[in-house]
Amino acid sequence: MTALSPVLDRLDKSLDQSLARLFDLLKIKSISTDPAFSADCRKAAEWLVADLKTIGFDAAVRDTPGHPMVVAHHDGPAGAPHVLFYGHYDVQPVDPLNLWHDDPFDPKIKETEPGRKVITGRGSADDKGQLMTFVEACRAWKAEHGSLPCRVTILFEGEEESGSPSLKPFLDANAKELKADFALVCDTGMWDETTPAITTTLRGLVGEEITVKAANRDLHSGEYGGAAANPIRILARILADIHDETGRVTIPGFYDGVEETPSQVLKSWEQLGETTETFLGPIGLSVPSGEKGRSVLELVWARPTAEFNGITGGYTGKGFKTVIAAEASAKVSFRLVHKQNPDKIRAAFRKFVEERLPADCSVEFHPHGGSPAIQLSYESPFLTKAKDALSDEWPKPAVMIGSGGSIPVVGDFQTFLGMESLLVGFGLSDDRIHSPNEKYEMSSFHKGQRSWARILDALTR
Amino acid sequence: MTALSPVLDRLDKSLDQSLARLFDLLKIKSISTDPAFSADCRKAAEWLVADLKTIGFDAAVRDTPGHPMVVAHHDGPAGAPHVLFYGHYDVQPVDPLNLWHDDPFDPKIKETEPGRKVITGRGSADDKGQLMTFVEACRAWKAEHGSLPCRVTILFEGEEESGSPSLKPFLDANAKELKADFALVCDTGMWDETTPAITTTLRGLVGEEITVKAANRDLHSGEYGGAAANPIRILARILADIHDETGRVTIPGFYDGVEETPSQVLKSWEQLGETTETFLGPIGLSVPSGEKGRSVLELVWARPTAEFNGITGGYTGKGFKTVIAAEASAKVSFRLVHKQNPDKIRAAFRKFVEERLPADCSVEFHPHGGSPAIQLSYESPFLTKAKDALSDEWPKPAVMIGSGGSIPVVGDFQTFLGMESLLVGFGLSDDRIHSPNEKYEMSSFHKGQRSWARILDALTR
Incomplete structure (x- = not known):
């Protein structure tokens, strides 16, 4: 843990600066589904490229027929794995606007209960806050050691919320450049506030x-x-x-x-303790609408x-x-x-x-x-390493869960790059992604950065 | 016909002036269902009061909890009938605006085929163009003879397109003032371009x-x-x-x-020659959507x-x-x-x-x-007189028809004023009322004025 400890310390000390950077990104109205915000999408891509360059990435805005991609490369030590990190800088529309308590594009830090803070705003959880956890981990590692522990390629997409029309052709055309040992995809959630999760099943x-x-x-x-x-x-x-x-x-x-x-x-899912009441109660419902007889x-x-x-x-x-x-x-x-x-x-x-x-x-x-749906392999050694690293950071051990939402990029990485993905994210079920009053927990943002530092470290062992 | 002839001549000669007045009224955006246009509704009422005063009516804007009513009175000869004329100055919303070929509130005269002109704009047919046919008939009669052949009360409503919430209380509160021998309601259509109609059945x-x-x-x-x-x-x-x-x-x-x-x-309706093809064909349909086995x-x-x-x-x-x-x-x-x-x-x-x-x-x-629905009496002598007068004006004799649309005021006149209504109007089925590109035939506007002059004359016999 000699390489890791100072990185974790630095992440703790630089939290305010990392928040300032995130706020700059959250203020950009990068709604991909509405053509009125095309220029904002490009602006978000350019902001990310500029930021990655400050860390030492070889980064560029890459045009597509739709919103641009961001691609960035950073070398790693010989023998260390090569990872492709994926996130998306585009966000969902914000209507109905009258239901937001604050301007969706003017992020704020709010204390929701004593000792618990959240970051508000569209994209805070989906997916700008999440992707920045990885960028911040890289920044701190580089600042401490002048290098990264793995070879890292970054791909940020700008059309995830509008069907990713440009993704497949882009992966196809740039397969050689983007291919890594495996992908790290940060667009999923934790099991709960204290239990990290790796998502292995995706609809x-x-x-x-x-x-x-x-x-x-x-x-x-x-x-x-x-x-x-x-x-x-x-x-x-x-x-x-x-x-x-x-x-x-x-x-x-x-x-x-x-x-x-x-x-x-099914039995392992039962053990997670989720019931109809705990799942539907918080959203004001009580009767599952799907097929009868299933949890x-x-x-x-x-x-x-x-x-x-x-x-x-x-x-x-x-x-x-x-x-x-x-x-x-x-x-x-x-x-x-x-x-x-x-x-x-x-x-x-x-x-x-x-x-x-x-x-x-x-x-x-x-x-x-x-x-199509995705079922990730339970046998990958990277999965075990990441699981252990997450368990070190959070109060409770990491669990493997399913996800109801689609992350099409995972299938596309398989198809076009022949590469599996490791899905790690720090969202919570009450983050209100795609809804008014989206937020991201301060603990997700902070401990998410620390989690990535730990994962990068663990992957090199 | 000595009193009638000069009135008809005057209506022919003053058509341009009557069009200018109608255009002034059509330019007022009196959309009653949308609170954003409340001031426009009042403006339309005020415009009508001012116009009726120039004819010699004792006219006033009458406040209600919603949009105001217009009530106007003009004396008639002793022994002549007293009629209440009803129309509405409010109009439907205009969305979707992009489907209009012209500004809905900037009326125009267009030649649709050689010799056939129409007046375009929201409210041209429903109901501003219609109500002005009666006003113009009164104006010409007054100008020729210095008097009207009947005693006339006018009631113009401003909430017909939004459920008429103020109508019942207004009729109730002003029953004595508004009660006449019968009502003339001008918010219906002709059978076709050359066949006038009196509507006797209303849903x-x-x-x-x-x-x-x-x-x-x-x-x-x-x-x-x-x-x-x-x-x-x-x-x-x-x-x-x-x-x-x-x-x-x-x-x-x-x-x-x-x-x-x-x-x-049912047999008399069959004789009108309307078929599924003639009724649904012009709107691009061929299969009746209602109960099977009925015309x-x-x-x-x-x-x-x-x-x-x-x-x-x-x-x-x-x-x-x-x-x-x-x-x-x-x-x-x-x-x-x-x-x-x-x-x-x-x-x-x-x-x-x-x-x-x-x-x-x-x-x-x-x-x-x-x-509720309305079924008007076929036995009224006024009905026969009006039918004959219409038959004199138009190429073909007047027919008695049903109407699929509601005109709640007819039921309200019955309930609150104990008075039957005679429904005469000059709309055509392709007037696109409630739709983009509403229009009113020039022949409806011109011969409609002449028809009312003839009806007023006939009612005195």
């Missing part, structure tokens, strides 16, 4: 936007109601048909490739879903308008597990929708990304 | 806004999808349940009070409906957001016929919704107006 994702079109213009519901097709009615019927009474998805072929989770894995952890980690992420049609302003709209649309996503095939799911969904359309109506589909 | 309306609430905040669909209730899914299921496979509404008790239309009435005219004139006028929930912007929304809402309306009871329909709908809610979700209801 995949298929996103689809559908627009049902009926009449060639908006109609008066008095004049035409009862005779003219109403696209909201058609859309509601289609969406309602997707689940049966037991919560199962009814799209033919949807469960092809879904496996039952081994009983010993909430199984539902979110190991079962596929169909969710409706947005719907709009007709008059949605204040008051009332007796209109029959010409069209209505919905954003639909599917979480995938095991060997479900994203392309087949998308095709089956489209067929399902088309079969339910009246003869004189039409539908338009717009795809929003697709990725 | 009622119940409007409801429902908001389904699930979790206490927006959720990440990866983190919670499969476990947490999704309000869009719940709402879609509720809406989908409202119609069965044959197009019938499934809400228990919904058809209480609905009568079958007499066969001779399109029966569906829109004599059958009740449930329509979804708006729906919103979750992320509806560009791109994709993997969110499970905390709530989703829909605007739902029911068109009523015969003796259906609005209060019972509203209560039955609310029960229907509540029965379909998961135990941990809630719903909020917000009512938007309610009125």
